[in-house]
Amino acid sequence: MDIRRLTDRYAVAPQLDPQDMAALAEQGFTTVICNRPDDEVGPDHASDAMAEAARAAGLDFVLNPVSNGGMGPAQITAQAEALAKADGPTLAYCRSGTRSTFVWAFGAAPVMPVEDIVARAGEAGYDLSPVVPQLRALAGQGGAQG
Template sequence: MTIRQIDNNFAVTGQIRADQVPELAAAGYAAILCARPDNEDPGQPSFAEIALAAEQAGLSVVHIPISGPATPEQIARFQAAMADLPGPVLGYCRSGGRAANLYATLAK
C-alpha cells in the first residue's frame, strides 16, 4: 500500500485489504472513504469487508462508489461526508485517483 498525502486531513491510496485497516488506525487515520464500486475487479475486497474491519478498529467509514466522472450527487455526498468525518481521512479506490479527484472538489 502506497499512501499519498494530499494535505494534513486527507490522503489517498489504491485498494486496501481488511487486514491492513488496523495498521491504518495505528498510523492515525480516523476515517476511511471508499470511492470504488464493489466487483470492479475479480478478487477485490468488498466494501462490507473493509467497513467491518474499520468498525472493529474504531474508524468511521463511508462508501461513495464512482465509475467514470463523479456526478453532482456523488460530489455532494463526498463534501457532506468530509464535513462530518473525523480526520485524518484515507480515501481509496483502485489507484487512489478517484478519491483524489473527489477531494479536489472541496477547493471549488
C-alpha cells in the same frame, strides 16, 4: 500501503486490504472512504468486508463509489460531507487513488485555490490538468480564487 497525503486531513491510496485497517487506525486515521464500486472487486474487498474490517479497527467507514465512467454532483457532495463530518484524518481509496483525488479536488474547488489543489495532487503523483477548467468554474461558484 501506498498512502499519499493531499492535506493534513485527507489522504488517498490505491486499493486497501481488510488487514490494512488496523494500521490506518494506528497512523491516526479516523475515517476511511471507499470510492471503489463493488463490481470492480472480489468479495474479500467488497464494501461490506472492508466496512467490517474498518469498524473492527475503530474506524468510521463511508461508501461513496465513483465509477470509471465518471462522477457527478452526488459523489462530490458525499465526499465533501464525509470529510466535513470526520473527527480526524481521512483516507480515501479506489483502484489507484486517482478517483479519490479527483472527487476530493472537485469538492475542494469552491473553498481552496485551484493552484493549491493541482499542486497537492501533483506532489502526490496525480495529474489534474485535464480538469483545471472545471475546477476553475467550480471555484467561481464558491468564491475561492484559483
